[in-house]
Amino acid sequence: MRRLTAFVSALVLLLCAGGAAAQEWDEVLARARGQVVQFNAWGGSVKTNDYLQWAAETVKARYGVELKHVRLADTAEAVARVQADKAAGRTKDGAIDLLWINGKHFAGMKEKGLLYGPFTQRLPNQRLVDTAGKPTTVDFTVPVEGMEAPWSMARFVFVHDTVRLRKPPRSIQALLEWAREHPGRFTYPRPPNLLGSTFLKQALMALSSDWSSLVQPATAENFDLVTEPLWPYLDELHPLLWRGGAEFPFSGADERQLLKDGQIDISMAFSLLEAASAMEAGLLPKTARVFGLDGGTIGSVNFLAIPFNARAREGALVVINFLLSPEAQARKADPRYWGADTVLDMAKLRPDDRRLFEAIPVHPAAPAPGALGPALPEPHPSWMELIEKEWLRRYANG
Template sequence: MKHLFAALCAALAGTAWAEPDPANWQDVLDEANGQTVYWNAWGGSTTINDFIEWVGTRVEEEHGVKLEHVKLTDTADAVSRVIAEKSAGQDADGAIDLIWINGANFSAMKEADLLFGPFAEALPNWQFVDVDGKTVTTDFTVPTEGFESPWAMAQVVFIYDSEVLPEPPKSAEAIRDWAAMNPGRFTFPQPPDFLGTTFLKQMLIELVEDPTILQQPAGDDYAQVTAPLWDWLQDVTPDLWRAGRAYPQTGPSQLQLINDGEVDMAISFSPGEATTAIANQQLPESARTFVLEDGTLGNASFVAIPYNASAKAGALVVADFLMSPEAQLRAQDPEVLGFSTVLDMAAIPADDRAGFDALELGVATLSPAELGQALPEPHPSWMTRIEADWAERYGVGN
């Protein structure tokens, strides 16, 4: 019996050791070679889809990892899939290997122990990440603790047609007043689309009496704190595009409305999106970008690996490549994505730094100085409750 117990312990220990360890990177690369990684990521942007396809080409060329982009309309769908697998006892060979994730979805998976890791800080390219100057170790106030790795920085900007709107409104009050004078010329994506919810959070941060309260979980004072947002929406909604009876479903849909001359400005979470859209003939050459006078929200995009992923080693390789100077430079190119980098320019090799220094950000992209300091994201609980309340009050069909 003693020998049987010892054998069982050894078998269990062997199972634990079988998990890939990013600290032993060559072992990870050996295991990853030949794996297929199913990356569940938002699929609503052609430029992002093309970038993910390029990532797949590069990791297959370099490491023999095949990348399949599972296009999502809502990241919560991937979270629900992992939860369903756990409920069914499927603790290995899961359908999802990597998720583009942040905010409430990350918080929910972390709290439910649905994530593999910690892994991020052991990845080879972590040495280049700007951990002091950028918000890459917390996600909507929740410590990441190595359970997700960053691959892009984002900050809210507003895109507008400068020929139609020479002086755009740069505060919540100014947007409300401008919308009243120009009915039908503004809208935002329909929550729970992340940009639609982001717009609601951006307005709340400006309208709330003390924005620091949003750094804590929403509590019994939720109704009191959010009352100014609902008052503002009550004023502005009748003056939105189609009188608030319909909303674009995605960020790219907003840009199409600008290009079609139906609205005059749109929210974006990518400072370089306007320049990229001009290059792709999705916006007129007169498109420009601005930020609100009191600042705008900023955060990082992360990837995480489910606890039961089938190709953990391959997922680690993809996560690491996304933080590489090569991938970061391509993502920042305004003709590709125009995303801001997560890297510390002082930490990367000189040849790579020269590539960033030579990159032209484009006519519609604000410089870091023009963007100003990004405002912190609220705790995820505020977003969850605001989304539900907005759907009850303003959801299409209500």
């Protein structure tokens, strides 16, 4: 009898908690209606922009929230603006309500108190996120602690045209050997472009015998020792690059164009579906495919955050919750619309929501599950900052 009473009491408490959460979310929806959400996000992709336009039309029709995509060339622009607000004491009515960030930008904003939160526990769709099988609770080793919501998975990959390059190199050392035999046919985006900086981290992880230091903050004492094998590698690689390493493309889009034009044979990207997505947009030939390295490549998560002084805070919560919905995540995973791996746990979805993902056509350029090897953890963001500075010191002038 006591066990039954305890079970009933626990059930009542659970139902009450669920009812309170539902009531709180209804209040968020009510306050959000009529708000204008200024979403600062990278705008360098037609598919990204089109997807956010679809999202804007949907949240406007369903929730009365107006979503405006402020297109950024570099996330640092928005971070600097929020930081300036903080320094000036502008604690409310900020110009940025929602921000697409991760890595060093999140770490810096969290440390300086530039973010609103924790807030993810307020989102109904947060319960659908995969927090066990995917790195959705840490951002470049920094605990998220509810200060940003996961949006999609990112995976560092290489891309090649199978007509020109049938068997691509499968390791960082093999890439150097291949470049010796094919000078001028490879390059990478100029750091601090995120893609180029990730290539440097990928090379460092492959050349290093001990990764333990990379998950801890970099220091003046350990930086030279840990990065010692990277610089000789780059010194040998750079003369073999496109235009002899005297110039570098400024972005992943620029490098992709070089691949399409036949000026290089290998490019890189952050998506398993890069070839499929780019092919659908006419940006790569139908013979393009992604490939990884034998030991795996770096994997990470894209996140959404709300600045500490956001004007449309409730509207931002509504937008984030929608972007975490199975409907929005399935559309984002479809290479016809974007092509980014979901952060949701399929086991947590209802059958009809799982069918949204099952209905996505299998693209011929999509890699088979597990074909690219394991996803490697991102180093602490401080390593990227110091590596970028050292790279610029050594190579910025060609």
